[in-house]
Amino acid sequence: MNCHDLDFNISRLGRCRIPSPLSGVRFVRNDERVLYPSDASAIEACVAEGKPLPAFEAAGPREQIYFDPSKLKCGIVTCGGLCPGLNDVIRAIVLSLFHHYGVATVFGFRYGYEGLTHRHGHRPLELTPRAVADLHQKGGTLLGSSRGPQDVSEMVDTLERMNVGILFAIGGDGTLRGAQAVTEEIGRRNLKIAVIGIPKTIDNDISNVQNSFGFETAVSEARTAVYSANAEAEGARNGIGLVKLMGRESGFIAAYASLAHSEVNFCLVPEVPFTLDGLLAALKRRIESRGHAVIVVAEGAGQDLVERPRETDASGNVRLGDIGIFLRDMIPARLKNLGMDVTLKYIDPSYTIRSMPANAHDSVFCLLLGHHAVHAGMTGRTNMLVGFWKNEFTHVPIPLAAFERKRIDPEGRLWSNVLASTGQPKEMM
Structure with a gap:
């Protein structure tokens, strides 16, 4: 596919009107971009033809956020096979929500998307800083995982009933397609729920993402x-x-x-x-x-x-x-x-x-993925995942990541x- 045919636009729930509680950090402007092509001839061709340069939206904290942290509840789900770093990402999301933004309620849905349906009877965990304190030292996932689709309408019912404002979905291409389906159902109901993906595939095969966590381990x-x-x-x-x-x-x-x-x-x-x-x-x-x-x-x-x-x-x-x-x-x-x-x-x-804890490099990577996922979610961005491209963290629309597998040329x-x-x-x- 030609890079000019790719849609890099990120969906948002609405305008950001609330000042961020973060201080002492470098805020990212909404117009900051990470170039998609790295080949000089491709860039020169775009310039010569007068076309805009294909680029990802840069990840990172914004000065204004969409959600009021004092009223926000969030959920986390892990899907698919085990992968080094799953617990690191869970921990990073929880700690960032609590300490960076002051979000007091974070649910961990058990055994993948099954945890968002009532028929399996999985009770969600309440995740606190104490609950995840040493989680990064362990392999596997605290939340458990599963494969396979679940009833999308029922999953959104759960999010709506529990008043969840942001769902963080950690998984591979199947998980991301599920997250997109959840986003579409949320849109049909005119709900204000953000869905943020964190790419998890030990095979490193998600399109338009340079590296996924666990691969280096x-x-x-x-x-x-x-x-x-x-x-x-x-x-x-x-x-x-x-x-x-x-x-x-x-x-x-x-x-x-x-x-x-x-x-x-x-x-x-x-x-x-x-x-x-x-x-x-x-x-x-x-x-x-x-x-x-x-x-x-x-x-x-x-x-x-x-x-x-x-x-x-x-x-x-x-x-x-x-x-x-x-x-x-x-x-x-x-x-x-x-x-x-x-x-x-x-x-x-x-x-x-698959079951090993993440190594030092992957642990750093997981921490930053989790932080950037929280920053994106707090600004009301949705139907996207946090990517990594040319050594920069990016916002990637889920359709751009899940339409095909990345493979060796x-x-x-x-x-x-x-x-x-x-x-x-x-x-x-």
């Missing part, structure tokens, strides 16, 4: 698995270490883990097809020349090679075939047929990584760097 925690795979491979004659990492449709974790740990010789991602014969030929050459090999595979890679269950999960995602187990079993058997006996060790650290710089680091052939067909 995931790459860092993959280190142990890759190191172990390499040690096992070097310790055996014709040794192979095979590591399966997260990445249903986007292979960013596998790619960055391969760059971070240059012992990796083959990186397999969903965006770049390969055949078993092509992989085996390259793998055999590698072992013959170096005596061992390390393979990192994203869970969504090679789905055309494996048997896939004919079913979907609660979020509507087609269940994947297990490429890790497939390669674990097929590589030794097929190489033996080619006259090479190998020792293969298989490691799948996925759930260990096989002709782009990232994949070129992976090929240079691993030494694998560009094509293994």
Whole structure:
């Protein structure tokens, strides 16, 4: 999609008339923008054609706010799979609401969007600074999580009944689409409720967001698995270490883990097809020349090679075939047929990584995401999420983030760097 076709406008509930209680901070003007293109030729083309430069609204506190903090109640929900940093974001939102703005009532809705419906019987938690004091030291989510859609009308009924003014939805593309549906129902009822998203996807696959929280922790925690795979491979004659990492449709974790740990010789991602014969030929050459090999595979890679269950999960995602187990079993058997006996060790650290606490960098990132989400919500902005672009926090309309997944460009710089680091052939067909 051409960047000029993108709509960067942020919806608002109304004019901001209340002076912000914040002091001693740098307030952001409403006209401050973060440029979308970074390529000089794209910017020059816009200028030459007399077109406005595509840009995100800059995130941050404003001098005037929409909601009266003394009357405001807020809600937080976490959806989808676990991800490092979930608790950090919850804590940051709660502390910012209490200490920056003086909001006294914050509800935590249990087990994702289920907590906004009455049929499941989940009672909301009341979140206070004391309740979240040491939350950032723990993995997982205090609120619990779930997948799958719920009745939108019933969710808005709950928000209206509990007099919630801002709902903070922490989750991936499915969560964001749900948040958009909630926003639309709120609009049909002419309610003054803001919906603010915080992008949570360990796969880092949300469009028009440079980084999502938990991704750096995931790459860092993959280190142990890759190191172990390499040690096992070097310790055996014709040794192979095979590591399966997260990445249903986007292979960013596998790619960055391969760059971070240059012992990796083959990186397999969903965006770049390969055949078993092509992989085996390259793998055999590698072992013959170096005596061992390390393979990192994203869970969504090679789905055309494996048997896939004919079913979907609660979020509507087609269940994947297990490429890790497939390669674990097929590589030794097929190489033996080619006259090479190998020792293969298989490691799948996925759930260990998902449940880890955030590392230091992600903790900082989560804190600032939470703060910026609160600043946006207090100004009555809605149907948006807090993004990160060119190292700046931004406001991103939810439709702009959820319309497609961000994926690795096989002709782009990232994949070129992976090929240079691993030494694998560009094509293994």
